[in-house]
Amino acid sequence: MAASAPAAHPKTASRLRELVSNQTFVLFLVWIAMVVFFTAANHIFFSSDVAGNILADWGPLMLVATAETFVIISGGIDLSVGAITGLSGVVAAFAMQDMTTAGQGATLTLIVGLLVCIGVGLLVGLINSLLINYARLVPFIATLVTLGAGEGLSIVFTGGAPIGGGPPQAISLSVPWLGPFSTPVLVVVAITIVCWLYLHKAKFGRYTYAFGSNSFATRAAGISTKKQITKIYMLSGLLSGLAGMFFYLRLGSGAPTTGAGLELDAIAAVVIGGAALSGGVGRLSGTIMGALILTTVTSGLIIIGVAPNWKQVVVAVLIALAVSIQALRRGEGKAS
Amino acid sequence: MTDALYEVRNISKNYGAVTALDNVSMKVRAGEIVGLVGDNGAGKSTLVKCLSGVHQPSSGEILLDGQERHWRSPHDAIQAGIETLYQESGLAPQLSVGANVFLGREEMKPGILGKLGFLAQKSMDARAHADLERVGIAVPSSNRSIAQLSGGQRQAVAIGRAVAWASKIIILDEPTNHLGARQAGEVLHVMRAARDQGLGVIFISHTLPHVLEVTDRIVVLRLGRVVKDAPTSTFDQESLLGTITGLIAD
Numbered sequence: 001m002a003a004s005a006p007a008a009h010p011k012t013a014s015r016l017r018e019l020v021s022n023q024t025f026v027l028f029l030v031w032i033a034m035v036v037f038f039t040a041a042n043h044i045f046f047s048s049d050v051a052g053n054i055l056a057d058w059g060p061l062m063l064v065a066t067a068e069t070f071v072i073i074s075g076g077i078d079l080s081v082g083a084i085t086g087l088s089g090v091v092a093a094f095a096m097q098d099m100t101t102a103g104q105g106a107t108l109t110l111i112v113g114l115l116v117c118i119g120v121g122l123l124v125g126l127i128n129s130l131l132i133n134y135a136r137l138v139p140f141i142a143t144l145v146t147l148g149a150g151e152g153l154s155i156v157f158t159g160g161a162p163i164g165g166g167p168p169q170a171i172s173l174s175v176p177w178l179g180p181f182s183t184p185v186l187v188v189v190a191i192t193i194v195c196w197l198y199l200h201k202a203k204f205g206r207y208t209y210a211f212g213s214n215s216f217a218t219r220a221a222g223i224s225t226k227k228q229i230t231k232i233y234m235l236s237g238l239l240s241g242l243a244g245m246f247f248y249l250r251l252g253s254g255a256p257t258t259g260a261g262l263e264l265d266a267i268a269a270v271v272i273g274g275a276a277l278s279g280g281v282g283r284l285s286g287t288i289m290g291a292l293i294l295t296t297v298t299s300g301l302i303i304i305g306v307a308p309n310w311k312q313v314v315v316a317v318l319i320a321l322a323v324s325i326q327a328l329r330r331g332e333g334k335a336s
Numbered sequence: 337m338t339d340a341l342y343e344v345r346n347i348s349k350n351y352g353a354v355t356a357l358d359n360v361s362m363k364v365r366a367g368e369i370v371g372l373v374g375d376n377g378a379g380k381s382t383l384v385k386c387l388s389g390v391h392q393p394s395s396g397e398i399l400l401d402g403q404e405r406h407w408r409s410p411h412d413a414i415q416a417g418i419e420t421l422y423q424e425s426g427l428a429p430q431l432s433v434g435a436n437v438f439l440g441r442e443e444m445k446p447g448i449l450g451k452l453g454f455l456a457q458k459s460m461d462a463r464a465h466a467d468l469e470r471v472g473i474a475v476p477s478s479n480r481s482i483a484q485l486s487g488g489q490r491q492a493v494a495i496g497r498a499v500a501w502a503s504k505i506i507i508l509d510e511p512t513n514h515l516g517a518r519q520a521g522e523v524l525h526v527m528r529a530a531r532d533q534g535l536g537v538i539f540i541s542h543t544l545p546h547v548l549e550v551t552d553r554i555v556v557l558r559l560g561r562v563v564k565d566a567p568t569s570t571f572d573q574e575s576l577l578g579t580i581t582g583l584i585a586d
């Protein structure tokens with residue numbers, strides 16, 4: 001039996017070393033450096049307005065990136081999150097348009113819109129899990145199928161145009177009132193905290209890590225892996241549906257293109273945050289920083305007048321950096 | 337016949353065109369260690385997976401305490417008191433020692449937090465540590481991840497988990513693989529202790545001296561069939577090897 005650290009000294013030293021090799025902390029430093037850099041390049045960057053914009057971008061990205069965090073830790077991938085975001089926003093927009101035309105009140109209409117988004121998300125998530133559990137498709141293919149179907153349906157339903165005509169109060173809900181925070185952003189913060197608790201402190205998260213770490217061992221331990229997969233992909237759908245509502249509140253309409261490519265940003269945020277696509281590794285705190293860095297870069301480059309396409313280059317470099325940190329840590333034999 | 341604690345009768349199992357098990361019958365009594373030996377591909381691991389609920393046999397019966405049982409999943413067999421150490425790793429490397437020992441039977445926080453799904457991690461870590469020590473296995477602190485342990489320590493955790501939870505049957509598929517002589521000796525000791533507590537133990541190994549040393553009875557599988565089932569005292573190393581390879585007639 002190895003004795004635990006004998007004195008306070010080595011403990012502090014190892015704490016320090018842990019902090020430096022802690023992905024979230026490193027990302028936090030990177031983010032601070034970015035804020036300093038963009039502010040130095042253009043002082044306008046350091047304002048409540050810009051912060052509000054960054055947070056408004058961060059909100060929906062964080063929702064789908066949280067979804068992707070659970071999925072990737074379980075060893076899977078969900079390519080359909082962006083398509084779900086678009087489809088749920090479109091379907092909800094039709095419902096809210098109808099209700100508004102029929103003279104229903106704004107509150108009731110928005111609640112119905114929210115429920116429709118949640119419903120569409122859960123339904124597509126369920127379809128993903130059925131394709132994985134029973135049609136035996138690997139997650140990549142299963143969610144590629146629903147990505148295609150979801151995007152296609154959004155365009156078929158709308159003819160490609162945004163669907164407005166909902167309650168005019170929708171957009172005013174997206175105005176920041178607590179510093180740079182709007183109500184939808186605050187809701188995302190609350191959802192993120194709850195998801196953090198369930199990922200890191202609850203049985204649901206434990207089984208998510210276990211399945212991604214060793215699916216045979218998880219099943220052999222008597223855990224229903226089919227049930228766990230169903231729960232994970234339905235959660236992913238649910239959060240993506242909420243992102244659809246977030247965009248609706250921001251734009252005042254639901255458009256088929258809203259979630260296009262969002263899955264790639266979400267996966268980038270998760271990977272930058274330190275999760276491994278092979279499963280079993282990752283922290284939601286890393287994803288939070290990953291999403292914040294991505295949205296900060298987007299706004300920052302625009303404000304300092306750099307062509308937005310540079311964003312892709314910066315993101316690529318960040319992904320390469322994050323993955324090398326991970327590889328280094330794996331070399332030390334350090335698990336999450 | 338009637339004194340068998342766990343028994344299979346005439347079970348067969350095919351993987352597509354491959355017949356891995358062909359009309360296999362065997363049993364284990366309470367307080368007995370049965371050795372299961374055979375060449376690579378003889379069907380030992382397949383039999384283990386039928387006994388533990390990972391696979392459902394294509395035909396045949398499984399009886400526990402004389403009652404026919406059907407395991408739909410490992411969950412059912414675990415609930416019935418059957419613990420298994422698989423040849424392939426049964427541990428989740430990214431999870432901690434404590435999380436692995438409690439995988440599938442997590443202890444929840446008391447009250448409303450537990451109802452909401454939150455884990456009593458501190459308590460599980462402490463109990464995992466105590467359980468492994470009680471079994472006689474020394475492992476580092478419960479909150480280290482399996483990936484940080486040596487091969488021998490990992491095997492120790494897997495065996496400790498099986499022994500700690502088993503209430504009737506414990507099945508160990510090549511538990512001494514990757515272990516040094518001293519650690520292998522500890523595993524044999526752990527098996528004897530389990531037998532002395534009245535558990536039925538099924539021990540699969542290629543290391544014939546271990547099998548001859550610790551078992552009460554030996555079942556020999558060859559190409560999916562039982563070719564011999566006899567008390568250990570009737571074998572010596574040479575005759576056992578001959579039976580496994582088929583050089584000695586059945």
Ligand SMILES: Nc1ncnc2c1ncn2[C@@H]1O[C@H](COP(=O)(O)OP(=O)(O)O)[C@@H](O)[C@H]1O
Binds near residue numbers: 355374383
């Ligand atoms: N999952 C599987 N799919 C197909 N064939 C398998 C599978 N597992 C084992 N087999 C085959 O079944 C036979 C018995 O294998 P196994 O039970 O692993 O033997 P042992 O453990 O005695 O070495 C072998 O021919 C093996 O190739």
Ligand SMILES: [Mg+2]
Binds near residue numbers: 381
């Ligand atoms: Mg085997």
